[in-house]
Amino acid sequence: xSTAASTPPASPLAAMRLYQWVKGFEPPAEKxxxxxxxxxxxxxxILEQRVLAPQICKVFEDPLTYLFYGRPAYRFNRRENMRNxxxxxxxxxxxxxxxxxxFRMFPFDTGAFKGNRYDTWLHKGMExxxxxxxxxxxxxxxxxxxxYGGNRQYWDGEGLALSNISGEYEVEAVxxxxxxxxxxxxxxxxxxxxxxxxxxxxxxxxxxxxxxxPSSIRDAEFLKxxxxxxxxxxxxxxxxxxxxxxxxxxxxxxxxSEFHQDMGAL
Numbered sequence: 389x390s391t392a393a394s395t396p397p398a399s400p401l402a403a404m405r406l407y408q409w410v411k412g413f414e415p416p417a418e419k420x421x422x423x424x425x426x427x428x429x430x431x432x433x434i435l436e437q438r439v440l441a442p443q444i445c446k447v448f449e450d451p452l453t454y455l456f457y458g459r460p461a462y463r464f465n466r467r468e469n470m471r472n473x474x475x476x477x478x479x480x481x482x483x484x485x486x487x488x489x490x491f492r493m494f495p496f497d498t499g500a501f502k503g504n505r506y507d508t509w510l511h512k513g514m515e516x517x518x519x520x521x522x523x524x525x526x527x528x529x530x531x532x533x534x535x536y537g538g539n540r541q542y543w544d545g546e547g548l549a550l551s552n553i554s555g556e557y558e559v560e561a562v563x564x565x566x567x568x569x570x571x572x573x574x575x576x577x578x579x580x581x582x583x584x585x586x587x588x589x590x591x592x593x594x595x596x597x598x599x600x601x602p603s604s605i606r607d608a609e610f611l612k613x614x615x616x617x618x619x620x621x622x623x624x625x626x627x628x629x630x631x632x633x634x635x636x637x638x639x640x641x642x643x644x645s646e647f648h649q650d651m652g653a654l
Contacts, residue, residue: 455486493527535547540654545579547567591614
């Protein structure tokens with residue numbers, strides 16, 4: 389008879405185990421915004437259609453839109469130089485109203501979970517549903533307080549040590565995921581709350597709070613028309629086609645940090 393540890397069958401009680409611990413915390417008074425990153429080519433169609441429409445997701449096999457809480461954490465896989473302006477990143481910043489369309493919410497990037505890139509920190513029997521948060525309850529903020537203590541620490545990825553969590557295995561896993569500085573297996577998308585949406589989101593001032601675009605498209609006609617119709621701040625950053633899109637990650641995070649400071653959230 390084998391003496392190897394066995395993995396028990398999935399239990400209905402496994403759903404939202406992390407939430408049972410997190411729900412008792414109070415969120416920070418000031419809220420961060422929700423951020424979606426795309427490229428300039430897709431951005432043109434988004435503005436012309438005036439909606440952020442879900443796209444087929446390989447992880448859940450459903451049309452979904454992904455957003456991250458606070459930071460523009462999404463990274464483009466393309467490592468070659470952008471060459472043309474349509475490869476440059478664009479960041480859309482959404483306010484709290486977008487939570488009315490919540491489909492699912494998790495404390496990390498679900499794509500990396502499904503791709504087994506969190507195996508370093510997880511037991512093989514842990515299910516994704518164990519880490520899910522209900523939407524529309526401020527759980528993104530409760531997560532920030534529970535694991536970081538405040539918005540600034542969350543932004544910087546400075547997690548709390550945490551004690552008195554005996555038997556809270558999902559809490560242990562997330563704590564260790566946050567505290568581990570090794571980015572070779574999974575990048576810092578494991579440190580941000582992820583929001584999944586199935587609905588089309590109208591690009592109106594009721595939802596959008598700001599947009600960051602490469603300076604190369606600042607004078608594009610489709611952008612001028614959108615600005616004329618929808619009165620929200622539009623910021624341009626200098627992008628060089630001789631660099632890959634990934635090299636603008638730190639710059640965009642810097643701009644979003646300044647944005648949240650101006651909003652009083654950092």
